[in-house]
Amino acid sequence: MEDRNLNGKDFEEKSTDFSLNDYIRRLIRYWYLFPIFLFILLTAAFFYLQISQPVYSTKTSILIKEEKSLTGSQGDILTEMSSQFGGNKTVENEMEIFKSQTLVEQVVKELNLDVSYTTKDGLRTIDLYNTTPIKIKPEVITEYGYEEPLIIHVVDSTHFRFNDEDQLFTFNQRFNNAWGAFIVTKGENSKFTDVTVHFTEVKNLAENILGRVSVQQPNIKSTVLEITYEDANVQRSKDVLNKLLDVYIQSSLNDKNSEASNTLKFIENRLGLITGELGDVEKDVESYKTNQGITDISAESQLFLENIKENDSKLNEVNTKISILESVDNYIMNAGEGAVAPATYMIDDPVLVSLLTKFNELELQRERYARTTSPNNPLLQTINTQLAGTRQSIRENVQNLKRGMAVTKRNLEGINTRFSAGLRSIPKKEREFVGIKRQQAIKEELYLYLLQKREETALAYASTVTDSRLIDAPISTFKPIKPKKALVWGGAFALGIIIPLVLINLLFLLRNTVQSREEIEKVTHASILGEIGQMKGVVNGVPGEESIIKMTSRSAVAEQFRALRTNLQYLGDGSCRVIMFTSSIGGEGKSFISINLAASLAYSDKRVLLIGLDLRKPTLHDRLMVPNKTGASNCLIGQGHYEDFIQSTGVHPKFDVLTSGPIPPNPSELLSNGRLPLMLAELRSQYDYILIDSPPYGLVTDSALIAEHVDATLYIVRFNYTVLDHLKRIGDLQRARRFSNLSVIFNGVNYGAGYGYGYGYGGYGYGYYAEESDSRVQTMGSRLKKLVGKG
Structure with missing residues (x-):
């Protein structure tokens, strides 16, 4: 009676319980994502460190003098002159002056920083400040020149080429082209012959430099200012700070x-x-x-x-x-x-x-x-x-x-x-x-x-x-401050762990299919009669002999069907002989399980009849490769006796099949015309087990009509296929007792790492069998396919 009182609220409360074991199994199931992402991100970190230019920090300090009072006549004169021409300086004002756009633009102009030179050395870009083999004196630069770099190939000590052109030019000439008007002169001796020239507007470059200049007051009680500048070239950073100090002093x-x-x-x-x-x-x-x-x-x-x-x-x-x-x-x-x-x-x-x-x-x-x-x-x-x-x-x-x-x-x-x-x-x-x-x-x-x-x-x-007054001349750090290798490697490693975790959790948050036995038990409160794993290389929907387990098979799936055959004695009071197979939707493996369970029963010397009562979309005849011109539909409309339509499957002498026959226009009326219980009553005396492959209960009412005349119902739930909401329908059936002796078969279970358990057999897992050990080998491609397609 307790089961009848269970409701959806109880399920919601139970389903929200967090299980650490389930969570760990979930991660282990997709373990291969961690090495994949670790390899990708660590490789990306390696190339990032190879490509990135190291950035160094250069620091200098300057003292802002305060007014001092002197004694004597000289002190009076100097004090008067200081009051007239010196003014009062505050450290905060001087900090703002150091970061003024005008001063930095003057620094850029005096150091000619608006023209920069780089070259490639493998994957890394090298700055050729003060070491460039060529120099350019710009007169007028066009908008195109500011947007696109100019590539110069040094041929020898007197000749060079522009970009991909074949024409040779000599140094100290004035050129007019798309980049503007400028003169190219010979620079320093260098092993590099390909130089990329970048023209930058003075205003934009000054803003960029200001973004890398930091002016701070280390001690609030002193008037010392500490100026820091970050640059990929150490000498350029020192020159920028020195020139900035010169321009500041001259302005004062x-x-x-x-x-x-x-x-x-x-x-x-x-x-x-x-x-x-x-x-x-x-x-x-x-x-x-x-x-x-x-x-x-x-x-x-x-x-x-x-x-x-x-x-x-x-x-x-x-x-x-x-x-x-x-x-x-x-x-x-x-x-x-x-x-x-x-x-x-x-x-x-x-x-x-x-x-x-x-x-x-x-x-x-x-x-x-x-x-x-x-x-x-x-x-x-x-x-x-x-x-x-x-x-x-x-x-x-x-x-x-x-x-x-x-x-x-x-x-x-x-x-x-x-x-x-x-x-x-x-x-x-x-x-x-x-x-x-x-x-x-x-x-x-x-x-x-x-x-x-x-x-x-x-x-x-x-x-x-x-x-x-200058206190310390510009001093650069010995090691680059960017990129920090330890931080890059650590970040790549952390992302290699975090991204798979997020991806796996996202997949499980978005999934809506059954993944574990526990989910079925929590929702349906029905007993699980057996679990059927995935067969090696066989999809449940593939017809033919490959989808039928042989009597001599030693695979894990064969053993599971033998276990299911044994568990049939626990259905009801142990006398259930007419069993119906149904599911929520098509493709969950009703026909596959009914055929193989019938074959397993036949191998155990039981006379078995498999009846195809899916009168809307029959598949038994295709799987067993028998004709379907006549069958159960003919019996139900009174066109003949069932003995005229029963066929031998060829799988085992005691395994017969009654296919569905021609598809009728009114399957529900045909199943409820009263001939079905009469036919089943006659068949009970001739067969030990009668297995009925019925339509999905979640789509049509045919299964409900058939269920009135059977001893037990086996509801098929397929791993990673059956929608979680469909489990509630099974729970409703269990509470309402609409199907007698209702049990669940969990089909298509993936017993790979992550499902968490399997059946041991005499102290050995299914890996004891040779066929199973082969079936457990999965390629990385198949795992990725499952992740993308069904994960």
């Missing part, structure tokens, strides 16, 4: 010299103006003394003169500061349009000095990043925003200072007015002379101040040095 020096040059121009312009004014004043003094004959000034006039001079000096200083503030305002308004930068040391206000210094630094950074980055770079936009804010702050500060200077100027002018009133008592000539002399003293003081500043600026300009 150019920025500093540009700022110092602008300051010198500003001072020179101011000196030119003051020099002219001072000359005019001195000429006025000379002319006045000559014309008026003045040689001395009285004590009173001297006192007024000193007071007025001191007051005028302050007034002139105020005017100068106002002028400087106007020049600063003009510079801020026209910054970036060629305006001369003002000198910050001529302004007393510390806030304005700080703002101007910050503005100059930001302007310098903006010019630097504008050369190395795109206009949409977030860093450049941030600097532009800071420049705008700083410009606005400077203008507001200048306006405030100018207003304060204007008040001071008015106060000083008022004091001058009071002192001038006191001078009215001084003779006119002496007063005029004092005014001229006062202007001369003021111009002299300003002139000397500008001369001093010009010398300091010239000294700073002459002593400009880079803010970085």
Whole structure:
């Protein structure tokens, strides 16, 4: 009663249990995939290592100097010059500059890397950097030249050929062809005569180099940068790093010299103006003394003169500061349009000095990043925003200072007015002379101040040095970093194991056919009466004598049929003599098993009749090679007695057959007309066993009609052929008890490695028999065929 209560849910739960033994058997079944894939992938790894160019890593390090404060007058001057022209460097900014497209493009142009030379040495491609037997000086390269390489064959020391052409050319000639305009010159002495020339656009090559350049800061607390470059040619990698450092340093020096040059121009312009004014004043003094004959000034006039001079000096200083503030305002308004930068040391206000210094630094950074980055770079936009804010702050500060200077100027002018009133008592000539002399003293003081500043600026300009220092020259690794042989071999070996595993699991995930005895038992809950293996060289569907086992056969399949014959006594109560063979679909081996089981019973001295009741697609007559003009269909329609249609098979004297006969138009009605049970009742008295080859139960209802009149039903399930869903139909039949004494025969089982077990026989496996040992030998081709076709 328990079997009747089993349902599909129980099957689902049981079928999902993982069995390690089944999984291992599954892998062992396809063991040959592992050596195949291992051989393929290890061979591919070998050729990959032969073809791939080894890549080396070259490393150099550079120190980004920090600002240092010095003591004494020299320290004050250098600190002032550093604040004017040095700017503030951050390690992060310098890291980005090292990886700028502009610097790398300049490296490519100076090293002529846009033209590369390679040759073949067996399977490997060799880079001929600095060792090429020919060199090309390109003038114009076409799009075709950038896409297709140019092959040059060196014939001798003076001649060469292009590609596959036969025409000889001499070196140092200018050529115009599909690749462009260029000159071919003689290179280094080399054993290679075939050279492949690759032209690459500077921009594309620079991007490629940037992808292989790494700039890192090994220690966050230091300002040392470590630059690494990977290349297949060691010398080229060293040259690229050296040239990159040279270009970086030269770019930094150019920025500093540009700022110092602008300051010198500003001072020179101011000196030119003051020099002219001072000359005019001195000429006025000379002319006045000559014309008026003045040689001395009285004590009173001297006192007024000193007071007025001191007051005028302050007034002139105020005017100068106002002028400087106007020049600063003009510079801020026209910054970036060629305006001369003002000198910050001529302004007393510390806030304005700080703002101007910050503005100059930001302007310098903006010019630097504008050369190395795109206009949409977030860093450049941030600097532009800071420049705008700083410009606005400077203008507001200048306006405030100018207003304060204007008040001071008015106060000083008022004091001058009071002192001038006191001078009215001084003779006119002496007063005029004092005014001229006062202007001369003021111009002299300003002139000397500008001369001093010009010398300091010239000294700073002459002593400009880079803010970085090379620590380690480029050093390359002794062993290549790519490809890593151990990793390649290990990866190939791992893939040789993983791919077959994935393939085998994928095949079993996609398969939908029966593979093991356990699957039948889990789903159907029916007993398996026997297992039939594959016969050597015989497919179940092949007709003729080769598909019938001989009595003297010692093969494993023959023994299995003998075991099946023995197991018939366990069907039902042991008295089952009329047995029907059916299956889910055609081709599962009903006819093959029924014929051979009948033959085996006949060999055991049993009288056996095999009836072909597959009235829709009969095959028994073809397998037994007997005529099928008349048969069971004639009996069922009443055209004669069964004795008139029974034939001897020729396999054994006690083995008879009743073929299906002509195919009727209504097989189901014919089987249910009542004549079948009468015929079987009469045959029971004449034969020990009656075996019925019926149609597939899964396709038509004929088997259900026949099953009502038989003692037992043997349901055929074929290995790797029967669909798993069809097993549920057997389970339904078992639970519903629709077929009496239902058992399963597992047909076509492959007992090769992976099925997991076989029947031992007296301590020996089937390999004990000579025929079986031969049948177990399978070629690799047959295994692959099964894998592709039925795996």
